[in-house]
Amino acid sequence: MTNQTKSQFIAVASITSELSAVMVVAKEISLAAANAKAIAFRAGDKAKGFQPITDFINELAKETIELVTNINIYALVLYRLTVNEFQKTVAYNKFELASKMAGDAVYAKSMQEPVEHAKLSMQDCQRQFKRDVSQLLGQLEAVMHHARAARVIAANSRIEASQAGEYLQSLQAVAESVDKAAHTIHDNVQRCRIALSIYRNS
Amino acid sequence: MKMTKIYEGSHQWIMFGRDEGKPGNIIDTNQYVVRTANRCLLLDPGGAELFAPMMAAVLHHAPVDQITDLFASHQDPDVISSLGLWDQALTNAKLHAPAFWEGFLRHYSCESIEYVGIPDNGGTIKLESVELQLIPAHYLHSSANFHVYDPQAKILMTGDVGAAIEGPDTPVFVENFSAHVEKMRHWHQRIMPSNQAKRVWIERVRNLDVDILAPQHGRMFKGDDVKRFLDWFDALQVGIAV
Known part of the structure; x- marks a missing residue:
């Protein structure tokens, strides 16, 4: 396995790992929103401005969870594509080697078609991987x-x-937890983007 | 890769092995090819490491599009881990292998090749006018295992039965049976699990007319050495590691 292939496998695998952490954090935000809503309800008029914010927080958490779920499915597709590309590359290299080793064998030329076909399949996979990475970066x-x-909501x-x-302390704690969660999501997703950006379709 | 023609008649049998370029830490294997006018069958085509030299060697005898059939005696990697590569190279081929192992062998990737599962009681492979018999050899050593018998060429391909692990320069035929016995003893005692299965197989094979017994490792047996081998194997206690 070449270093390029290894790093491609690692990049794709790391997305799943980073995103599962994002999922946990997004669920925490959702919980924080429910908590904030309860506090705001108890606070009544004193937290009137806070009440619509809790809905925003909840909506944001739900959308993030949905996005991450979709990205995870996409990451799995990308992983399968990486495996496929690896297999096609191995086949191409082995076919080329067989062709070379066959030398002046009577039927050596019959290997040309499988070599050519394997090369095209490998290149197709490489192109598709770059296309899919570009789309995944968009989702990230x-x-x-x-x-x-x-x-901003925090x-x-x-x-x-x-x-x-x-109710200041309780609501400030909610704001803090949303802010912290947003930081974590930002950092994790940023790491995914860095890992993938080298494979982006130029 | 050394190539030895072991039968020439209406069709040919060619033995491939003793690959000089093989990594030292993988077991040496014998591959066999049955070649008819327009078709070619590879018996136990070998591991993934062996694919390129094996394909290159076959190209001395057949074009890629005439490699129409593969046979795997059982599921071991030295037998058939090259399947994923053959699968990408061949456009119109069948793999004849134990039905029992289908779900396992597909892990090597078998998308374009048609998997023809061999039922436990055996079957045949028809290669133009040649009909090869698939002889059950279960538990020798694999729990679903077959050997290939060609009644016309009188060759019995026996997978791991009759095998010996030797160096790369080993002759392709046993020359001195008595001296060869010690090279086979531990292998057979350790890898074959069942005396009962062994006895049933020997009884079955004694009913066949065999000129050459062709294992997947080591040397082939011919003429009287075939009977000598069966007698020796009959007397051997196997399954010793329990």
Whole structure:
């Protein structure tokens, strides 16, 4: 296995790993939203501005979970494609070697067609991988967008929390947890993007 | 890859083995080819490491599009881990292998090649006018295992039965049976699990007219050495590691 193939396998496998962490965090945000909603309900008028924010947080968490679920399916497709490309590359190299070893064998030329076919299949896989990586990067960008939106919501939550009297601490804790989660999602997704960007279709 | 023609008649049998370029840490194997006018059958075509030299060697005898059939006596990697590569090279081929192992062998990838499962009681492979018999050899050593008998050429391909592990320069035929026995003893005692299965197989093979007994490793037996081997194997206690 070449270094290029190894790093391709690692890049694809790391996406699944990073995204499973994102999924956990997104679920935490969803929980934080439910918690915030309960606090805001108890706080009544004191947390009036906070109530619509909790809906935003919840919606954002749901969308992130949905996006990540889809990306995970896509990552699995990408993994299968990587395996396929590896097999095609091995076959091409072995066919070329067989052709070379056959030398002046009576039927050596009959190997030309399998060699050519294997080469085209391998190149097809490589092109498809680059195309799929570009699409996956687009989907990861959408998750990044959600993470940025979550940070804005966290900032707004802090402002609204400051007017919630005795509920200030509880609501600030919600804002903090949303902000922290948004950071984690951003960092994890950013690592996925870096790992994949070298394979992007130029 | 050394090539030895072992039968020439209406069709040919060619033995391939003693590959000089083979990595030292993988077991040496014998591959056999049955060649008719327009078709070619590879018996136990070998491991993935062996694919390129094997394909190159076959090209001395047949074009790629006439390699129409593969046979795997059982599921071991030295027998058939090259399947995924043959699968990509051959456009119109069948793999004859134990039906029992289908789900296992497909792990090597078998998409374009048609898997023809051999039932436990055996069957035949028809190669133009040549009909080869698939002789059950279960538990010798694999739990679903077949040997190939050609009644016309009087050759019995016996997989791991009759095998010996020797160096790359070993002659292709046994020359001194008594001296060869010690090279086979531990192998057979250790790899063959069942005395009962062994006895049933010997009884079956004694009813066949065999000139050449062709194992997947080591040397082939011809003439009187075939009977000598059967007698020796009959007396041997196997399954010793329990």
